[in-house]
Amino acid sequence: MTDTTEASDASAETKSGQQDLGLIGKFLKGTEIDTRLLGMFGALALIWFGFHIYGAVFNGFGAMLTPRNLWNLSVQTSSIGIMATGMVLVIVTRHIDLSVGALLGVTGMTMGIVQVEILPQYLGLGHPLIWIVTATIGILMGMTIGAFHGWLIAYRGIPAFIVTLGGLLVWRGAAFLANNGKTISPVDSTFQLLGGGPYGTIGATGSWVVGIIVCIAIVWMMVSSRRSRQRHGFAQRPIWGELTVGGTSCALVIGSVLLVNSYPWPRGIVNQYAAANNITVPPEGLFISHGFAIPVLILVVVGILMTILVKRTRFGRNVFAIGGNPEAAELAGINVKWMTMRIFMLMGSLAGLAAVVASARLNSATNALGLLDELYVIAAAVIGGTSLAGGIGTIYGAILGALVMQSLQSGMVLIGFDTSVQQIVVGSVLVLAVYLDNLYRKNVK
Amino acid sequence: MTDLRSGTPLVEMRNISIAFGGIRAVDGVSLDLYAGEVVGLLGHNGAGKSTLIKCLSGAYQADSGEFWIEGKKAQIASPRDSRNLNIETIYQTLALADNLDAASNLFLGRELTTRFGFLDDARMEAETRRIMAQLNPNFKKFKEPVSALSGGQRQSVAIARAVYFNARILIMDEPTAALGVHETEMVADLIKELKNQGLGIFLISHDTREMMDLCDRVAVMKNGQLIGNERVEDVTEDDILSMIIMGKNPKKQQNYQN
Ligand SMILES: Nc1ncnc2c1ncn2[C@@H]1O[C@H](COP(=O)(O)OP(=O)(O)O)[C@@H](O)[C@H]1O
Numbered sequence: 037m038t039d040t041t042e043a044s045d046a047s048a049e050t051k052s053g054q055q056d057l058g059l060i061g062k063f064l065k066g067t068e069i070d071t072r073l074l075g076m077f078g079a080l081a082l083i084w085f086g087f088h089i090y091g092a093v094f095n096g097f098g099a100m101l102t103p104r105n106l107w108n109l110s111v112q113t114s115s116i117g118i119m120a121t122g123m124v125l126v127i128v129t130r131h132i133d134l135s136v137g138a139l140l141g142v143t144g145m146t147m148g149i150v151q152v153e154i155l156p157q158y159l160g161l162g163h164p165l166i167w168i169v170t171a172t173i174g175i176l177m178g179m180t181i182g183a184f185h186g187w188l189i190a191y192r193g194i195p196a197f198i199v200t201l202g203g204l205l206v207w208r209g210a211a212f213l214a215n216n217g218k219t220i221s222p223v224d225s226t227f228q229l230l231g232g233g234p235y236g237t238i239g240a241t242g243s244w245v246v247g248i249i250v251c252i253a254i255v256w257m258m259v260s261s262r263r264s265r266q267r268h269g270f271a272q273r274p275i276w277g278e279l280t281v282g283g284t285s286c287a288l289v290i291g292s293v294l295l296v297n298s299y300p301w302p303r304g305i306v307n308q309y310a311a312a313n314n315i316t317v318p319p320e321g322l323f324i325s326h327g328f329a330i331p332v333l334i335l336v337v338v339g340i341l342m343t344i345l346v347k348r349t350r351f352g353r354n355v356f357a358i359g360g361n362p363e364a365a366e367l368a369g370i371n372v373k374w375m376t377m378r379i380f381m382l383m384g385s386l387a388g389l390a391a392v393v394a395s396a397r398l399n400s401a402t403n404a405l406g407l408l409d410e411l412y413v414i415a416a417a418v419i420g421g422t423s424l425a426g427g428i429g430t431i432y433g434a435i436l437g438a439l440v441m442q443s444l445q446s447g448m449v450l451i452g453f454d455t456s457v458q459q460i461v462v463g464s465v466l467v468l469a470v471y472l473d474n475l476y477r478k479n480v481k
Numbered sequence: 482m483t484d485l486r487s488g489t490p491l492v493e494m495r496n497i498s499i500a501f502g503g504i505r506a507v508d509g510v511s512l513d514l515y516a517g518e519v520v521g522l523l524g525h526n527g528a529g530k531s532t533l534i535k536c537l538s539g540a541y542q543a544d545s546g547e548f549w550i551e552g553k554k555a556q557i558a559s560p561r562d563s564r565n566l567n568i569e570t571i572y573q574t575l576a577l578a579d580n581l582d583a584a585s586n587l588f589l590g591r592e593l594t595t596r597f598g599f600l601d602d603a604r605m606e607a608e609t610r611r612i613m614a615q616l617n618p619n620f621k622k623f624k625e626p627v628s629a630l631s632g633g634q635r636q637s638v639a640i641a642r643a644v645y646f647n648a649r650i651l652i653m654d655e656p657t658a659a660l661g662v663h664e665t666e667m668v669a670d671l672i673k674e675l676k677n678q679g680l681g682i683f684l685i686s687h688d689t690r691e692m693m694d695l696c697d698r699v700a701v702m703k704n705g706q707l708i709g710n711e712r713v714e715d716v717t718e719d720d721i722l723s724m725i726i727m728g729k730n731p732k733k734q735q736n737y738q739n
């Protein structure tokens with residue numbers, strides 16, 4: 037009985053599916069692009085062009101779509117983006133972490149003390165090991181605090197909301213006490229490179245190398261996935277679909293290389309650099325490209341590693357199983373408590389890494405570092421399609437979400453909105469995004 | 482009552498009890514299961530059938546009582562322990578992660594990996610297609626999350642998961658509840674085949690006639706207690722119904738009279 041209705045349902049579905057597939061439908065099916073991704077690119081384009089045109093019309097200058105601004109945007113996105121990848125796992129398992137901003141603050145402050153006041157005593161000022169020891173301590177400290185939060189949540193049954201709300205206050209207070217509220221500046225000169233800035237970049241040639249490697253990796257991944265499908269006799273994506281996806285991805289990569297390479301060092305830095313390296317600067321000036329900033333590369337590497345973790349490892353699969361049905365995961369033999377604790381450890385480590393990037397970029401550690409970041413990070417994950425009901429979310433979505441949030445913020449700064457207006461807009465956008473997400477999911481079902 | 486079963490039982494539950502708050506969900510139940518045998522568990526809703534088998538599958542920890550598996554005393558403190566004892570369970574709730582596809586659910590907690598330790602999704606999907614082709618040839622939705630499947634299709638995923646891993650002991654808690662007539666027949670055939678392969682099966686169902694047909698023995702529970710445990714040849718459908726409803730075992734009374 038059920039059988040026959042099911043069968044006819046299925047055939048009806050495919051029939052109507054075939055009839056209704058217009059050009060757009062065919063395109064989406066052939067390329068296997070999800071509509072949410074397109075939606076996010078749409079939102080990004082709207083923000084970028086919107087602010088640019090607004091600036092051009094009302095302020096006489098469109099500052100949004102300049103290499104300089106987009107490059108800055110990429111650097112500003114890094115620290116939020118790094119944390120957002122971890123927040124995906126936290127939210128997917130139906131938890132929340134409100135403490136990431138405070139965690140960034142306390143680890144940033146600790147790293148400031150370690151690299152400015154402690155390590156130089158033993159290693160000597162400017163020692164090449166300082167940056168790596170400092171960053172390792174910061175990341176381990178984040179991991180330890182995350183482990184403690186995770187333990188309270190998983191093994192002591194205190195809701196994540198409460199544990200991390202408490203953590204938000206505790207660690208922000210600790211960040212203040214660590215140095216009695218005083219700012220530590222400047223940081224170690226090598227450490228500083230991790231935050232970007234003219235010297236914290238890989239230049240034009242380096243950026244081309246990275247871009248080309250990434251393109252080769254994209255093509256290799258598509259070919260190997262196609263081979264694997266072939267070997268098991270599964271349906272293939274049509275060739276034109278593969279070409280569209282591969283071509284667009286590589287075009288985006290090459291486009292961003294061209295973009296970051298078209299943003300030159302400012303004249304002052306060029307002269308400084310030339311003087312240090314005995315280069316004579318011609319009268320028309322030297323064009324030295326920034327290229328990709330190191331924090332952006334850190335974000336890209338984190339994004340790739342986290343994607344592999346989520347998509348290709350048992351850990352990642354189990355995270356999503358827990359999010360979809362915690363009881364079923366437990367019954368399937370997954371150690372849900374230990375998994376939960378590890379997820380918060382990962383989140384803490386990423387907050388430590390984000391603190392490296394953020395304090396290096398500011399060239400200082402202050403107790404206000406990362407203030408309100410938790411909201412941006414959660415917003416980035418949610419705008420990027422992570423469902424608060426659990427079980428659904430992607431890493432690339434969260435990174436794009438961070439870019440959307442940061443674009444919005446930076447666009448408002450450029451056209452001169454007050455901080456208060458910015459807050460109102462960001463808050464409203466977050467609520468609107470979740471509402472649109474609900475509508476989208478209902479329609480998809 | 483002569484017993485033709487011989488050797489050590491696959492499963493021996495001795496005096497299992499578990500309470501939730503004040504409710505004694507399972508109250509001193511002893512029950513065994515032999516290789517190649519299907520034992521049916523019957524009783525009203527709330528009689529304690531699911532709770533009893535959940536103690537065996539590790540979902541709950543019994544308050545008291547012992548489990549002996551193939552002649553050895555076993556500690557079953559978690560679902561992992563139970564799986565390691567070659568016990569597979571189809572839960573009444575199916576216990577599927579709705580956001581994942583059929584293959585991910587089938588291999589949940591036991592994912593296949595490549596030699597580099599990464600998930601081997603292609604092989605998992607191929608294996609899922611292979612077992613589904615045997616169990617439910619109409620099953621086509623391999624790419625969708627199981628939330629997009631019908632009740633029957635979801636049930637077949639849960640059945641496939643229990644059957645795939647070559648269990649010695651199979652627990653089926655109302656496996657045909659969401660199935661149509663044809664699919665129910667297929668499950669009945671599957672049970673017979675697995676029985677012939679020498680598995681021991683605990684089967685829970687409300688369909689008394691189906692149980693008389695499939696089971697070698699039926700055990701009836703009421704209010705957490707075991708009312709009767711009889712070979713199907715020795716009882717009539719009416720006997721079973723009266724055990725379920727009245728909570729009395731007519732066979733036992735006869736025995737007393739003799
Ligand atoms: N996790 C639980 N918490 C509280 N009570 C429970 C729980 N699981 C089962 N029970 C109770 O135990 C009794 C037996 O339930 P169950 O084993 O599901 O019955 P059956 O499967 O025979 O219909 C019921 O009264 C039920 O309410």
Ligand SMILES: [Mg+2]
Pocket residue numbers: 530531532573654
């Ligand atoms: Mg039940």
